[in-house]
Amino acid sequence: MGTAERREAPQLSAGATAVAERDTQAEASDRDIPAQEEQEAEERAYYRPLWVEEPARGPRLPDPVRTSAVRAVIIIAVTLVQAMVAFLSTLAGSWLAFPMVLSSVASTVVATWGALDVWVTRQVWIQRNGVVSTPSSTARALRRERRKARRQERASERAKERIRRRGGAGQLSHS
Template identity: 65%
Template sequence: MGTAERRDAPEAGAAERPARIPDQVGPERGTPARTPGGERAGRQRAAYRPLWVEEPSRRRRMADPVRTAAVRAVLIIAVTLIQAMVAFLCTLAGSWAAFPMVISSVASTVVATWAVVDVWVTRQVWNQRYGVVSEPSSTARQLRRERRVARRRERTARRDQERIARRAGTKRLSHP
C-alpha cells in the first residue's frame, strides 16, 4: 500500500482527524487549489490538516523486562561515555582528577558491558518463557502434533472398544 492509499484509507483514529475537503489541495502536493476567497483562504483551510498521521509500527513492541534492561543499559553506556570523555580531557589538561577518572571509566566500562549482556540474556529468557516459535520445523510444534495424533488414536481405540462391547451384549440369549 502506497503513501497515498494509506493517507486516504479509513483508520481507527479517523474520527479524531478533521475531514479532508477535496477542493483544498490541488493536483500537486501541498499546493492550495484556487478558491473564491483567493489563495489566502485556501491556505487557512489547509492549515487544519494534521502534521502527521500515526501508522501502526511494523515491529512488535519489546517486552517490559527487556525494555527496562535496554533503558538501563543505554543510561549506563551514556554515563560511561561521559566519564571516558572527562577522563580524557583531564589527562590532556594534566589535572589531578585524571587518574581517578580513568579508574572509574574502566570500572564503568565493565558495568556497561554487563548491562548489555543483561539485555541480551533478558531477551533470550523472555523469548524462551513466553515466545512462540511459529516455524514449521519447530520442536515444540512437532511435539504438540505428535501428542495430538496420539490422543486421537486413543479416542478412536476407546470408541472401537465400546462399540465392540455394545455389540457383544446384544447377541446374548438372556439379559441379566
C-alpha cells in the same frame, strides 16, 4: 508568473504549484479583486501535517525488561561522559586524568554487564511467561495430521477392546 505562463509551464511539484498560485493571488489582490477567501481555501487544500501518527509496531516491552534497559542506558551514558572527561583531562594534562581513566575502565565493565542484563532479563521473561506466537499454516497442517492419526489409533484400540470384552462374540462355536 501570469495565468497563461502557469498553464503552459511543465508540471511543478505541489510546493512550487502552491507558491505559483500564491503569487497569482497576490497579483489578484493588487488589482483590488477580493481573493482572500479563495487564498485561505487553497492554503487549506495544500496543508500537510508535519507528521502522521502511526500505531506502535508491537507490544511494549515487559516491565522487568524495560527497567533493565533504562538502567543500561543510564549506565552507558555515564560511562561515555566519564570517557570524554578522561580524554579531555588527559589532553589538558590535568591531575584528574588518571582517576578518570581508571573509573572509565570500571564503568565500561559495568556498562557491559548492563547490556547483558537486558538480554538475560528478556530471555528469562520469555522463558517464564512464554511468547504469543502464531503458528504457520505448515505447522497447523502437521498438527492436524497427527491428531487425525491419534484419533484413528484410539478408535481401532477401542474396537479391539470391545471385541475382547464380548468374549469372542461373532465366533460360530466355543469349542
